[in-house]
Amino acid sequence: MVKAVVLGAAGGIGQPLSLLLKINPLVSELALYDIVNTPGVAVDLSHIATPAKVQGFLPPDDGLKKALTGADIVVIPAGIPRKPGMTRDDLFKINAGIVRDLATGIATTAPKAFVLVISNPVNSTVPIVAEVFKKNGVFDPKRIFGVTTLDVVRASTFVSEILGDLSLAPSVKVPVVGGHSGVTIIPLLSQSSHPLPTSFKAEALDALVNRIQFGGDEVVKAKDGAGSATLSMAYAGAEFAEKILRAVKGEKGIVAPTYVHLSADKAGGDAIKKEIGKDLDYFSAPVELGPEGVVKINSLGKVTEYEQKLIQAALPDLATNIEKGASFVDAPK
Ligand code: NAD
Numbered sequence: 001m002v003k004a005v006v007l008g009a010a011g012g013i014g015q016p017l018s019l020l021l022k023i024n025p026l027v028s029e030l031a032l033y034d035i036v037n038t039p040g041v042a043v044d045l046s047h048i049a050t051p052a053k054v055q056g057f058l059p060p061d062d063g064l065k066k067a068l069t070g071a072d073i074v075v076i077p078a079g080i081p082r083k084p085g086m087t088r089d090d091l092f093k094i095n096a097g098i099v100r101d102l103a104t105g106i107a108t109t110a111p112k113a114f115v116l117v118i119s120n121p122v123n124s125t126v127p128i129v130a131e132v133f134k135k136n137g138v139f140d141p142k143r144i145f146g147v148t149t150l151d152v153v154r155a156s157t158f159v160s161e162i163l164g165d166l167s168l169a170p171s172v173k174v175p176v177v178g179g180h181s182g183v184t185i186i187p188l189l190s191q192s193s194h195p196l197p198t199s200f201k202a203e204a205l206d207a208l209v210n211r212i213q214f215g216g217d218e219v220v221k222a223k224d225g226a227g228s229a230t231l232s233m234a235y236a237g238a239e240f241a242e243k244i245l246r247a248v249k250g251e252k253g254i255v256a257p258t259y260v261h262l263s264a265d266k267a268g269g270d271a272i273k274k275e276i277g278k279d280l281d282y283f284s285a286p287v288e289l290g291p292e293g294v295v296k297i298n299s300l301g302k303v304t305e306y307e308q309k310l311i312q313a314a315l316p317d318l319a320t321n322i323e324k325g326a327s328f329v330d331a332p333k
């Protein structure tokens, strides 16, 4: 029996993500929480002929607490999305408080649940969740994840486009590490399961890296004021949630890049700090998942000189984003 909860379930990501969780056979109960519209979304989804029982909750009458009671996995896509011209960091002002309050609900009601943070800026919202859990004495770094799967999904798609065969997309695997914004998104294309053509020139590599790093902006621009990626994010979020659920069921060897507190696996985390040459608390790295969450943080592997430069370029922003999130919870209001 697995209870999944979506916080922000009525939104652009929340609705399709809830749909994908409803049709996931590993989910037996699905609770949808938002400040609006969840009763309707829940009734709509509840007519789908799959086993998961669906219920919608709103803030009155302790709705958040009711939604979270008994939760095994909580996915958070609550918060405002970008408009053209904004950075993810511009969302901090509003989303930090939303994430802090929702994290407080999880820490007090379902402290053992796996928490998957989608709300931006992920580089800062994950530290916010961690600090709230620390404050409540329930912090377990093995159970808190920043969802960076969309970067991995984009890398698979864009590489398969370059290879001229979109049918390869599901099997193209590229580790994407670092964080989830602009230059902090670091695709390790030299480790692609499907190598780039030997004719691939330096400028083409720059362009591909840039497209993966700024894939979110491509969508924001195309949506022209109507928000950011929702459908591809729902796909990516459901894919990552499914990996967690399969690992919980005992499947071995599931590895996915995700943004975690590096103490989740001290030896692995220390090795990452050495590889990047900086003592950061958080980094997205390939993580092996198991029944209790993080089993092992894997090495970044052999990186090229070019990729090491990308890593070094990411570190200042990452450090600033982490500090901003970590210091928010105790900052005077
Ligand atoms: P949206 O505006 O369509 O939906 C957000 C939902 O959150 C709304 O339904 C809103 O009512 C709800 N909400 C607001 N405050 C809430 C609260 N206190 N409690 C519960 N729900 C609340 O936005 P969206 O397009 O779904 O994007 C949501 C977030 O996900 C944004 O911050 C966006 O930047 C982020 N995002 C992250 C990734 C990623 O790769 N991690 C990808 C895409 C979008």
Ligand code: LMR
Residues within 6 Å of the ligand: 081, 082, 088, 120, 150, 215, 216, 217, 219, 220, 228, 229
């Ligand atoms: C994305 O990568 O699509 C998301 O982080 C949303 C955004 O603001 O770009």
